[in-house]
Amino acid sequence: MGPKIYGRKAFALLAILLPTLVITACLNAEPKILGQQGKFDFSAFNGSGVQGQFLFNYALQSGTTVGVQGSTNSKSAIIGTCNLNGTSCMCQFLAADGTTVLGSTNSSQILYDESGNYFNCTVPGGVTIPTNGQIRVSNLDGSVVSTAMAISSSLTVGQLIGSDLDANHVRTVYRYQCEYNYLQKAGTSALSFDCSNQVTSCDPDNDSSKSFCMLKARFPFFLYSDSFSNNFASKIADKLYAGGGGTNTICGDEIKQVNCVESDTDSTDAFGTPVKQFGLYSQATGIWQQAVSLPSGPDQPSSSFGYAAAVSTTPGNVGNCPPGLIKRIFFTSTIVTSDITPSNNFPSGLIATEVADPTITPVPFHIGKLSGPGGVLGGSCDGAKCYLPQSTVVAGAKPDQNYTSTGQTAFCVIPGSML
Amino acid sequence: MSPRYKLCLLALGLGTLAVTGCDVGQGVKKLGSTVVGGTDVSGTNADAFAVTLAYRDPSNDGTVTPAPIRLVSIQGVRGLNSANLVNECGATGTSCACDFFTSSSDTSPVTSTTVGISSQNNSYSCTIPGAVAPSNYKYVKLKNLNNATKNTGLINIKTVLVIEDVLGTNLTKTNVRGIFGYSCNRTFFEGEGVSAANISCVAGQHLGVISATYNFYTFKSGVDSNLPGSDAAFPADICKRNNFLKIQCTGNTPVLHYGFYLSSADPFVVGITMTRAPEGDNLTATYGFAALPDSSGNCPTGLMKIRPWVAQPASIIPTGPTCPANGCPSSFINSNNSLNNTVVEQNQPSNFIVTRQPNLIACDATTGDCTNAQFNGAVQAESVAYQSQTPVVCAIPPSLLSGLF
Numbered sequence: 117m118g119p120k121i122y123g124r125k126a127f128a129l130l131a132i133l134l135p136t137l138v139i140t141a142c143l144n145a146e147p148k149i150l151g152q153q154g155k156f157d158f159s160a161f162n163g164s165g166v167q168g169q170f171l172f173n174y175a176l177q178s179g180t181t182v183g184v185q186g187s188t189n190s191k192s193a194i195i196g197t198c199n200l201n202g203t204s205c206m207c208q209f210l211a212a213d214g215t216t217v218l219g220s221t222n223s224s225q226i227l228y229d230e231s232g233n234y235f236n237c238t239v240p241g242g243v244t245i246p247t248n249g250q251i252r253v254s255n256l257d258g259s260v261v262s263t264a265m266a267i268s269s270s271l272t273v274g275q276l277i278g279s280d281l282d283a284n285h286v287r288t289v290y291r292y293q294c295e296y297n298y299l300q301k302a303g304t305s306a307l308s309f310d311c312s313n314q315v316t317s318c319d320p321d322n323d324s325s326k327s328f329c330m331l332k333a334r335f336p337f338f339l340y341s342d343s344f345s346n347n348f349a350s351k352i353a354d355k356l357y358a359g360g361g362g363t364n365t366i367c368g369d370e371i372k373q374v375n376c377v378e379s380d381t382d383s384t385d386a387f388g389t390p391v392k393q394f395g396l397y398s399q400a401t402g403i404w405q406q407a408v409s410l411p412s413g414p415d416q417p418s419s420s421f422g423y424a425a426a427v428s429t430t431p432g433n434v435g436n437c438p439p440g441l442i443k444r445i446f447f448t449s450t451i452v453t454s455d456i457t458p459s460n461n462f463p464s465g466l467i468a469t470e471v472a473d474p475t476i477t478p479v480p481f482h483i484g485k486l487s488g489p490g491g492v493l494g495g496s497c498d499g500a501k502c503y504l505p506q507s508t509v510v511a512g513a514k515p516d517q518n519y520t521s522t523g524q525t526a527f528c529v530i531p532g533s534m535l
Numbered sequence: 536m537s538p539r540y541k542l543c544l545l546a547l548g549l550g551t552l553a554v555t556g557c558d559v560g561q562g563v564k565k566l567g568s569t570v571v572g573g574t575d576v577s578g579t580n581a582d583a584f585a586v587t588l589a590y591r592d593p594s595n596d597g598t599v600t601p602a603p604i605r606l607v608s609i610q611g612v613r614g615l616n617s618a619n620l621v622n623e624c625g626a627t628g629t630s631c632a633c634d635f636f637t638s639s640s641d642t643s644p645v646t647s648t649t650v651g652i653s654s655q656n657n658s659y660s661c662t663i664p665g666a667v668a669p670s671n672y673k674y675v676k677l678k679n680l681n682n683a684t685k686n687t688g689l690i691n692i693k694t695v696l697v698i699e700d701v702l703g704t705n706l707t708k709t710n711v712r713g714i715f716g717y718s719c720n721r722t723f724f725e726g727e728g729v730s731a732a733n734i735s736c737v738a739g740q741h742l743g744v745i746s747a748t749y750n751f752y753t754f755k756s757g758v759d760s761n762l763p764g765s766d767a768a769f770p771a772d773i774c775k776r777n778n779f780l781k782i783q784c785t786g787n788t789p790v791l792h793y794g795f796y797l798s799s800a801d802p803f804v805v806g807i808t809m810t811r812a813p814e815g816d817n818l819t820a821t822y823g824f825a826a827l828p829d830s831s832g833n834c835p836t837g838l839m840k841i842r843p844w845v846a847q848p849a850s851i852i853p854t855g856p857t858c859p860a861n862g863c864p865s866s867f868i869n870s871n872n873s874l875n876n877t878v879v880e881q882n883q884p885s886n887f888i889v890t891r892q893p894n895l896i897a898c899d900a901t902t903g904d905c906t907n908a909q910f911n912g913a914v915q916a917e918s919v920a921y922q923s924q925t926p927v928v929c930a931i932p933p934s935l936l937s938g939l940f
Contacts, residue, residue, distance in 0.1 A: 214681075272627065274651075274830035279626030284827050288926075341925045343827055344805065348924050353847045353869040364731055370852045370864045377849040377919075390922065 173278030183439025188402035202228025207237030212248035219243035232438035284343035290390035300460035311367035325490035350412035367502035395530030396422030424527035437528035447519035480516035611657035628652030633661035651831025656802035660833035709757035715789030731868035736774035736903030741894035764812025774905035794931035795823025825928035834929035844921035846887030
């Protein structure tokens with residue numbers, strides 16, 4: 117083309133090339149031909165080049181502390197980067213833009229909890245976490261830095277479980293009760309009951325026409341469900357005493373031995389309705405390593421409901437849960453009935469199990485009693501038939517029996533409010 | 536006009552054309568069976584944000600209660616790792632948000648408040664905020680909060696879907712199973728000679744009737760189906776009376792409720808077990824597979840929420856003037872959960888009702904013949920609330936199934 121660059125040929129060439137450039141530059145407006153091409157996979161890398169390890173699920177503020185939860189397979193990278201105490205790292209509090217550093221922790225303001233795989237970062241003096249403030253974890257020389265995370269004041273279960281686990285495997289645990297009806301009449305044992313007429317009163321008023329009473333006690337049971345399974349079939353509606361010859365009658369009556377649906381005496385008393393309590397993870401992985409076994413219903417042995425996280429054993433953090441989780445412990449009450457007279461079929465030594473906040477002891481175990489009003493009106497037997505006690509006043513059969521958590525180990529679960 | 540001036544004009548004009556033609560986000564995408572979007576201008580992943588459609592259910596538009604549905608679901612390209620929305624939006628979707636536009640020229644979009652993501656279905660859900668009628672918003676743009684140049688561009692929000700939209704290209708309509716619901720009435724008895732398994736014709740028996748309506752399901756696809764139950768009589772007369780049906784199903788025609796996929800294939804991965812009839816062969820089977828909700832509990836694009844609900848009635852031991860002081864035995868004994876009623880529906884059903892017709896005139900005082908026994912009017916014996924079981928799963932709504940069966 118020579119030096120005459122403004123000539124007719126150059127003009128024509130430019131007119132051809134520029135539309136070509138336009139077409140080439142407009143690829144995004146057309147449907148794509150998709151293929152397996154190179155990509156930057158955010159799940160494989162994070163921060164400044166540490167592959168697949170230095171990852172965190174969320175940051176949760178509680179007062180002046182922000183808990184930063186490591187993801188499932190991040191523990192070795194975190195310890196390798198920050199050491200077992202976390203003091204080779206710092207938490208950097210960031211403005212809402214995710215880059216402006218408002219302040220950083222010193223070695224006394226950061227604590228790494230190995231069992232829970234999380235950091236507790238104390239907000240440095242003079243730093244106020246702004247709306248939409250963020251946080252990141254960095255080693256001291258800044259060569260390994262996590263991505264910035266929003267500092268949350270509450271979590272969803274999806275955030276809590278994190279990107280490497282499936283929230284559909286979170287198991288919601290429910291509690292319900294079954295009311296047991298034990299038969300009380302002189303001459304009764306745990307294995308036998310007859311229709312004989314006894315003159316020994318079972319009522320506190322010593323009226324001998326009230327010789328057949330019912331001891332009533334509610335035992336707690338638990339159910340679980342996740343997106344793939346549940347054990348709700350373990351919850352029976354009720355169970356009748358089995359009489360002789362394969363019948364469901366005993367001394368002429370259909371008598372409920374266990375009732376897991378509703379009260380016989382108060383239809384508004386929904387003790388049999390499962391009520392959501394807390395969440396577990398269905399598989400042993402990451403911090404979810406402590407198996408939790410619970411009884412699911414009458415005649416069912418305790419079985420594994422899933423896995424909780426362990427409470428911390430790290431000095432300075434002993435007994436605490438990972439951020440966002442709450443602490444629970446087993447309380448048990450061994451039910452003594454050998455001192456209840458006259459005799460009855462309530463075995464002594466049964467154990468009631470509750471799961472509760474370690475600081476809140478469950479209400480003591482109560483054994484109630486139905487009796488009277490007497491004779492054929494209810495509360496006695498005549499040798500061939502028994503007349504069920506009809507009183508709606510449930511008196512205590514003996515002093516309530518306390519629950520204790522002595523010897524039990526606390527564990528950490530997902531709050532029910534999150535489920 | 537000098538050559539220099541002409542050249543400048545041409546460059547300016549073509550440059551303007553180039554900028555105008557290179558839509559990196561604001562242009563309205565043409566949606567079809569192919570993919571759209573993918574505006575990762577950094578060039579590291581051209582498939583990022585490639586989506587096939589956006590959808591909002593308009594079924595409650597114009598109503599006050601329930602609230603209009605403000606949820607918009609965006610369907611990403613399935614079966615392509617590089618197009619996984621999780622890559623850009625994270626496992627909980629919170630690295631992204633949706634902007635909603637009233638028109639393609641709207642410069643003041645509103646941004647979603649709640650979001651969710653389904654990695655199995657590669658779909659994203661976001662909610663139109665505020666009080667403005669959701670039908671005012673015609674377009675949505677899914678964007679990466681950390682890099683606004685990564686977005687889908689403006690996607691027209693559909694309000695009508697076809698079955699192919701929820702199945703994608705790898706699943707076939709032939710394997711969609713329609714789930715049909717119907718009910719059968721079951722009859723039980725109370726009275727002195729009654730037990731769960733049989734009835735003794737006791738002299739002077741105060742025979743009464745207990746009944747309840749149970750729900751059952753059938754399925755039908757392009758390749759298979761099963762049948763509803765039929766009426767069934769008791770194996771023998773009831774103390775000389777032959778006018779009782781143990782099971783009565785006739786007249787209750789199965790009605791299409793929703794659809795499952797016949798086999799397990801993404802996103803339909805949760806097997807759902809259902810019951811065909813109260814008695815007979817092959818009563819219980821896996822009727823198909825449903826999808827799981829996304830990280831915020833919303834169903835993948837175009838699917839509807841359903842869940843199992845169970846009513847667990849107590850065994851009935853009636854009391855009253857027609858029974859002995861302690862009550863009558865009955866055959867309505869639910870000790871093994873056989874009298875539970877299970878439904879799989881979107882909303883909690885109204886209570887499960889069990890009724891009694893207590894005895895009015897007793898059976899023969901000598902022979903126990905109940906031919907002339909009479910019953911009182913029906914009274915409610917139990918009203919049992921349904922309890923939800925497993926969390927929500929997602930099924931194909933009936934509106935997408937017309938013409939398939």
